[in-house]
Amino acid sequence: EIGSAEVHDKVERRKTRTVMMAGVPIGSGHPVPVQSMTKTKTADWKSTVEQILRYEEAGCQVVRCTANDEDAAHALKKIKENIHIPLVADIHFQHKLALIAVKSGVDKIRINPGNIGNKDKVSEVLRACKDNGIPIRIGVNAGSLEKDIMRKVGYPTSDGMVESALRHIEICNEHNFDDVIVSLKSSDVFMMMEAYRKLAKLCDYPFHLGVTEAGTSWQGTIKSSIGIGGLLSEGIGDTIRVSLTTDGTEEVKVGREILRSLGLVSFGVTLISCPTCGRLEVDLFRIAKEVEEAVAHIKTPLKVAVMGCLVNGPGESKEADIGISAGAGSAILYVKGESKGKIAESEIVPRVLEEIAILEKSLKL
Ligand code: SF4
Numbered sequence: 001e002i003g004s005a006e007v008h009d010k011v012e013r014r015k016t017r018t019v020m021m022a023g024v025p026i027g028s029g030h031p032v033p034v035q036s037m038t039k040t041k042t043a044d045w046k047s048t049v050e051q052i053l054r055y056e057e058a059g060c061q062v063v064r065c066t067a068n069d070e071d072a073a074h075a076l077k078k079i080k081e082n083i084h085i086p087l088v089a090d091i092h093f094q095h096k097l098a099l100i101a102v103k104s105g106v107d108k109i110r111i112n113p114g115n116i117g118n119k120d121k122v123s124e125v126l127r128a129c130k131d132n133g134i135p136i137r138i139g140v141n142a143g144s145l146e147k148d149i150m151r152k153v154g155y156p157t158s159d160g161m162v163e164s165a166l167r168h169i170e171i172c173n174e175h176n177f178d179d180v181i182v183s184l185k186s187s188d189v190f191m192m193m194e195a196y197r198k199l200a201k202l203c204d205y206p207f208h209l210g211v212t213e214a215g216t217s218w219q220g221t222i223k224s225s226i227g228i229g230g231l232l233s234e235g236i237g238d239t240i241r242v243s244l245t246t247d248g249t250e251e252v253k254v255g256r257e258i259l260r261s262l263g264l265v266s267f268g269v270t271l272i273s274c275p276t277c278g279r280l281e282v283d284l285f286r287i288a289k290e291v292e293e294a295v296a297h298i299k300t301p302l303k304v305a306v307m308g309c310l311v312n313g314p315g316e317s318k319e320a321d322i323g324i325s326a327g328a329g330s331a332i333l334y335v336k337g338e339s340k341g342k343i344a345e346s347e348i349v350p351r352v353l354e355e356i357a358i359l360e361k362s363l364k365l
């Protein structure tokens with residue numbers, strides 16, 4: 001649920017106008033929703049719904065489907081009826097598909113007005129969105145900048161991306177259409193960061209952040225964490241999508257973790273565990289992994305520390321909601337800063353889980 005996020009006061013968010021999407025405010029100090037995109041054929045609405053329900057389970061808060069032909073655009077209606085999170089239609093060029101998507105009941109459209117074609121078509125699409133209270137996302141991608149911009153700048157640059165975005169924004173302004181969110185994606189982390197920073201000084205529309213074509217799970221997670229996380233830490237960014245060449249639930253997991261690392265969302269268990277070193281006298285790799293797996297489904301915001309020895313263990317454990325500081329084949333258990341005594345190594349995982357359940361219950365009372 002989008003509204004459950006909590007904004008950390010360490011990050012001073014960029015002031016933007018607020019854009020409503022399916023009744024959810026996007027921008028300024030509002031929570032930062034995590035988005036993903038389906039990888040099925042949209043026209044196969046049953047498989048697409050199945051995939052979205054898995055995304056939802058992973059914590060996805062907004063989902064986008066390509067509306068690349070009429071069958072896909074019509075299928076959005078069925079999809080919308082069977083999911084629980086806002087649905088975005090991804091459209092390139094064809095205004096007819098945008099109109100079908102609006103009729104299908106989508107909550108946002110990703111479209112670049114400058115690519116729709118003649119003025120009448122642009123007006124028609126923007127009017128349909130306005131009449132239905134649907135915002136649009138202008139999605140600039142470094143790999144597909146307008147030809148004349150490319151001729152001018154020679155190769156994709158952050159300035160070229162900003163110029164492209166401003167053109168699309170101007171078209172919206174000409175039509176008095178202000179429900180706009182903008183993205184400036186590039187596979188180059190520096191370029192995308194620079195582009196967002198530059199545009200942040202020139203407009204007050206909320207931003208959808210992403211490093212596009214970021215790669216596979218491993219590389220893409222790192223690139224996205226730097227690009228998206230870097231901007232968020234500067235207060236720039238109002239919704240995010242991590243793009244990975246793998247299952248979308250992985251994108252959602254990474255997105256949520258980026259937000260959690262920056263204190264931009266309080267959701268689920270934050271695990272603090274040490275890297276271990278020669279002082280270690282328990283199997284901390286196993287213990288941390290077992291705790292991580294066992295708490296993956298928990299939505300209550302909790303901090304759990306799993307520490308290898310007395311050097312940093314007691315300090316971190318006392319700061320956490322639940323912590324263990326290991327010794328030789330045993331550990332001291334801490335709950336809310338208080339020592340609960342020594343427990344055997346074999347008891348660590350079950351006892352930590354037991355204490356989590358007790359805390360969760362008390363928080364829900
Ligand atoms: Fe090593 Fe102890 Fe630090 Fe873990 S907490 S890395 S075991 S010194």
